[in-house]
Amino acid sequence: MATEVDTWSSAPKADGVFSFEDNLAQANCPYTVDDELLNEAEVNGNWTPQEKALHEARLKAKAKRRLRKSSRNSTSESFSESGETSGGDPNSPKGKIIVSDRKSRAGKGRGLPKKGGAGGKGVWGAAGMVYEDEEPDMRDPNYDESSQGDTVYATVVPEIDEKELEKMVNPIVQEYFEHGDTKEVQMLLKGLNLGSHKYEFSSLAVSLSLEGKASHRELTSRLLSDLSGKMLSQSEMARAFDKILKELPDLILDTPEAPQMLGQFVARAIADHVLPMSFLDFYKGKVDCEHARVALDRAEVLLTMKREMVRLDNVWGVGGGLRPVKHLVREMNLLLKEYLVSGDVSEAEHCLRDLEVPHFHHELVYEVVVMVLESKGDTASHMMIKLLQSFWKTGLITVDQMNRGFQRVYDELPEINLDVPHAHSIMETFVDLCFKEGVITKKLQEACPSRGRKRFVSEGDGGVIKS
Numbered sequence: 001m002a003t004e005v006d007t008w009s010s011a012p013k014a015d016g017v018f019s020f021e022d023n024l025a026q027a028n029c030p031y032t033v034d035d036e037l038l039n040e041a042e043v044n045g046n047w048t049p050q051e052k053a054l055h056e057a058r059l060k061a062k063a064k065r066r067l068r069k070s071s072r073n074s075t076s077e078s079f080s081e082s083g084e085t086s087g088g089d090p091n092s093p094k095g096k097i098i099v100s101d102r103k104s105r106a107g108k109g110r111g112l113p114k115k116g117g118a119g120g121k122g123v124w125g126a127a128g129m130v131y132e133d134e135e136p137d138m139r140d141p142n143y144d145e146s147s148q149g150d151t152v153y154a155t156v157v158p159e160i161d162e163k164e165l166e167k168m169v170n171p172i173v174q175e176y177f178e179h180g181d182t183k184e185v186q187m188l189l190k191g192l193n194l195g196s197h198k199y200e201f202s203s204l205a206v207s208l209s210l211e212g213k214a215s216h217r218e219l220t221s222r223l224l225s226d227l228s229g230k231m232l233s234q235s236e237m238a239r240a241f242d243k244i245l246k247e248l249p250d251l252i253l254d255t256p257e258a259p260q261m262l263g264q265f266v267a268r269a270i271a272d273h274v275l276p277m278s279f280l281d282f283y284k285g286k287v288d289c290e291h292a293r294v295a296l297d298r299a300e301v302l303l304t305m306k307r308e309m310v311r312l313d314n315v316w317g318v319g320g321g322l323r324p325v326k327h328l329v330r331e332m333n334l335l336l337k338e339y340l341v342s343g344d345v346s347e348a349e350h351c352l353r354d355l356e357v358p359h360f361h362h363e364l365v366y367e368v369v370v371m372v373l374e375s376k377g378d379t380a381s382h383m384m385i386k387l388l389q390s391f392w393k394t395g396l397i398t399v400d401q402m403n404r405g406f407q408r409v410y411d412e413l414p415e416i417n418l419d420v421p422h423a424h425s426i427m428e429t430f431v432d433l434c435f436k437e438g439v440i441t442k443k444l445q446e447a448c449p450s451r452g453r454k455r456f457v458s459e460g461d462g463g464v465i466k467s
Helices: 002-010 019-026 033-044 049-074 162-179 183-189 200-210 214-227 234-246 248-254 259-270 281-282 289-306 326-340 347-355 358-373 379-394 401-420 423-436 443-444
Strands: none
Touching: 162 183, 162 200, 162 214, 183 214, 200 214, 200 234, 200 259, 200 281, 200 347, 214 248, 214 259, 234 248, 234 259, 234 281, 234 289, 248 259, 248 289, 259 289, 281 289, 289 443, 326 347, 326 358, 326 379, 347 358, 358 401, 358 423, 401 423, 401 443, 423 443
């Protein structure tokens, strides 16, 4: 065994290269130097079983490494010691080994690209390849039910409760009384889910208008006409008016004229085809409430009087600035004449508010001053000062309207003086009283025109002008 070891160690060796025959012989040899040393250790009894098993595993791994190394060296035999190949010039690109070349250097395959050219980073497949739609697998861990085509997303608006309905509708109706745009109301109602309480919008709008002005009731009638057939049917409108008829005993507490006004609403709604023509016939002989009977009788009378008219457009009158100027002037004159007879300031204030022309209140001031100039005695003057003082304190007539009314009289005073010779003196007295009561400002008092007195020569003065 010692002779075998010396022979193996004394054999000539190439630089860094083991011969394939020697390695093969070493691998096939059942006994090696390590095995001999292991046998001696076993004889001497120096190793434990665990150390022995570990040493055998190391020897086997070492033998495998030598075998792989010898197989790689066998493939490089075609290269000479100088590194030249038998096929050509080593300096040429074709003669060098390109490390980054993806082609197999193990001599396997036909030299074609991997996966037919469909592999590699950023490649989705071979040219001309068509992918078919795949049905999603519900067992796939990445399966998302919401991303499938059958899913429909929609905004769900919860239905408004009866308690919240009044809070939501009141601001819409009050704002409509300001701008009068029915299309905006329709847009706002579409954003609300009224559900089965849709008809209650009409009843709330009518109830709010009963507490307001005549122009508000006119706007409410127009709103009901525009909503009919688009958002509310005739049956829903009839249900709304039926509810208002049942609530009349409560409405009278705030609005004593509610039955007459509701009758006008019903007549206007029937004329506008908001309510069916048989609406009144349904209640004949079936109404126990006295207030409801008054409302229905009022509607029937108006429809009988206006049978030949298609619409009862003037049932609420012409509101505010839509009225002709002559009509407004006539109404203000009548208002002042009634006040001089009755002396009721609150009634005059109520009538002025009903005209709904705050921009035209300077005409009232003008008519007041002219009536004072044309009147006889001090009674009219004191009553008109009391009226202007009340309007001034309540804010019904603004300072701008007050100044404008007096300035108009100042400008026309020369013409008024032709009919009223003492107009200047009466005017000065009235302006001073108004300033004393706080109705006009100091600047307006000083702007009052005064007519200077002319002194002529008398016959007995000897031609001397009196100073």
